[in-house]
Amino acid sequence: MAAMNSTKGRIVVAMSGGVDSSATAALLMEQGWEVVGVTLQLYDHGAAVCRPKTCCGSKDIHDARAVADALGIAHYVMDMESTFQADVIDPFAESYLRGETPIPCVLCNQTVKFRDLFQVARDLGADALATGHYVRREDTAQGPVMLKGIDPTRDQSYFLFSVTRSQLDFLRFPLGGMLSKDETRAIALRHNLPVATKRDSQDICFVPDGDYAGLLERLRPGAILDGEIVHVDGRVLGRHAGIVHYTIGQRKGLGVGGGAPLYVVRIEAETRRVVVGPREMLGRSLIRLRAVNWLGEDEGEDVALEVRVRSTRPPKPARLTRHGDGTATVFLDQPEEGVAPGQACVFYRGERVLGGGWIVSAQ
Structure with a gap:
C-alpha cells in the first residue's frame, strides 16, 4: 500500500457503508491523516433481506467501496463471518433462550471491532483506529478519557462501555463533537459521497427483517x-x-x-x-453485574456516580460497589423500571463515561 502525504500519520477507519463512518473517513482526511478504510464482512450477505431501516450486508460493502473510491483511499474487506457467528450471533441466541434481553452491538464492539479490527489496524501499520460512533475522546494528564457525544439524541456511549483503557488510547471518534446528524451529512455532501443521504440503519444487522424468533428457530431448532x-x-x-x-x-x-x-x-x-x-x-433498586469494565481512577471499591440501565434512559444517581472478581453491585437512589438481565448498566459522572457491566439480576 503506497503511503499518502499526511501530517498526522496513518489511521484505519471502520467503514460500514453508512454516512457516519463515511463522513468519519472524509473528516480525518481533512485533518491531515492518511486514511485506510476497512469493512468487515460479518454475516451471510446473500441470506440478508434488504429492507428500509436495516443494515443490509452486501449493499453496505458496495457503498463503503464506492466511498473509498470517491475519497481516493485504500479499502479492504475482511471476512469475519465465522468470528461474528461465534462471538456475537451464537451468544445472542443463547441469551434470548435464557430469558435475557441481549445487546449484540455491544458484543460486536467488544470482540470483532475492538479486538480483531485492532489487530488488523496494527497489521496495516496504523497509528490509530477510528469509528463513526457519537462519543468523545479527550486526552488528560491521567490518560485518555471517554465522554458522551455532544448531541444527547445520538450519544452512543452506552454501547461502548467495554472499551478498555489501552483500546481508548488507540481509538479516535471524530463525530462525537457534532451538534446534529445534519453536520455529519454536510461533511458527506461536501465530499460528494454517494451515501450522503442514505438512511440510518436501525435494526440489528443480522436480523434485517426484524424477526428475532425466526432467526432463533433457525439457529436453535425446537428450542422455542x-x-x-x-x-x-x-x-x-x-x-x-x-x-x-x-x-x-x-x-x-x-x-x-x-x-x-x-x-x-x-x-x-x-x-x-x-x-x-x-x-x-417493576421498580428495582439493587442490580448485580458481571464482567465489569472500570475506566475511572482508583477511588476505592465504593463510589458515587450515575448509571444508565437502558440505552434510551437518562443516567440516574447510584452507588457502585466493585468486587474483586469482576462483579459489582449497584444501589440506585431511586428505583428504576425495566431493568433486564442481558442489558448493560453503564457508569457515568457528568459527561464522563466510567465503564459498565452486564446486568445479571435485579431486586
Whole structure:
C-alpha cells in the first residue's frame, strides 16, 4: 500500500457503508491523516433481506467501496463471518433462550471491532483506529478519557462501555463533537459521497427483517417452546409462544388484555413462565453485574456516580460497589423500571463515561 502525504500519520477507519463512518473517513482526511478504510464482512450477505431501516450486508460493502473510491483511499474487506457467528450471533441466541434481553452491538464492539479490527489496524501499520460512533475522546494528564457525544439524541456511549483503557488510547471518534446528524451529512455532501443521504440503519444487522424468533428457530431448532403467562399473585392468565417474545417492562403484545394494565415483571426461563403484574412491581433498586469494565481512577471499591440501565434512559444517581472478581453491585437512589438481565448498566459522572457491566439480576 503506497503511503499518502499526511501530517498526522496513518489511521484505519471502520467503514460500514453508512454516512457516519463515511463522513468519519472524509473528516480525518481533512485533518491531515492518511486514511485506510476497512469493512468487515460479518454475516451471510446473500441470506440478508434488504429492507428500509436495516443494515443490509452486501449493499453496505458496495457503498463503503464506492466511498473509498470517491475519497481516493485504500479499502479492504475482511471476512469475519465465522468470528461474528461465534462471538456475537451464537451468544445472542443463547441469551434470548435464557430469558435475557441481549445487546449484540455491544458484543460486536467488544470482540470483532475492538479486538480483531485492532489487530488488523496494527497489521496495516496504523497509528490509530477510528469509528463513526457519537462519543468523545479527550486526552488528560491521567490518560485518555471517554465522554458522551455532544448531541444527547445520538450519544452512543452506552454501547461502548467495554472499551478498555489501552483500546481508548488507540481509538479516535471524530463525530462525537457534532451538534446534529445534519453536520455529519454536510461533511458527506461536501465530499460528494454517494451515501450522503442514505438512511440510518436501525435494526440489528443480522436480523434485517426484524424477526428475532425466526432467526432463533433457525439457529436453535425446537428450542422455542410455549409456556404460561402468570400473574404475580399466581393466577395463570394465558399462554405464550416462547419467552423470546418478551422483555422486562413490556406492556404491549401480552395477549392477556382486560382489566388494569399489566407488565412483564420477570421471565423464568427454566419453567418457561412469563410473570406479569402492575407497574409498581417493576421498580428495582439493587442490580448485580458481571464482567465489569472500570475506566475511572482508583477511588476505592465504593463510589458515587450515575448509571444508565437502558440505552434510551437518562443516567440516574447510584452507588457502585466493585468486587474483586469482576462483579459489582449497584444501589440506585431511586428505583428504576425495566431493568433486564442481558442489558448493560453503564457508569457515568457528568459527561464522563466510567465503564459498565452486564446486568445479571435485579431486586
